[in-house]
Amino acid sequence: MKQPVAPTAASLGHQPFFRGVPWTHLEALAAVAACAKFGPDEVIFQEGEEANRFYLVLSGTVALEAAAGSRDVPLQTVETGDGLGWSWFFPPYRWQFTARTVTPVEAFFFHAPTLRQRMEDDPALGYAVMKRMAAVLFERLLSTRDRLVLLEQATAGRPLPFAPLAAEGGTA
16 A cells, blocks of 8 residues: 555645635644554444544545444445544544444544644634534435435335445445
8 A cells, every 4th residue: 555645735625525625724634634544344443432533535445333232234335535433523522333444544534632622713614624524424314314214124025225335435
């Protein structure tokens, strides 16, 4: 795997997730960002643990899973260009899902406690990040709803109208 591009205002500005964010905010975001690399089938974060990071997937695929009894149930895939993780945004700052890599993943991550403080200190930055996080939450909500519909149809013996999870992509 090649070395990821360093998180700079310019490299963040090239990411669709941050399209339209003013340069000064990109600089503030880059100041709390770092690079991360994960191999296949590696847990990025575990449901219930402290949520202290936000990720932007630069390459690869991540499966979001929810604990259901003694097993994890896949809910959605997150792919290149998507934001990963919203639990850092809301108290008590605990991951609500588990994120497990499907393929090798390169990502930028943002130190959440510092980012939250910067958002408090600069409401315009906070609003810019909040708009993007709202899109992530909306996508997760729709995906979870779709999974529940599929589960209901499967248990009722009806055919499944959608492709399996592996064929889907996240768009947040």
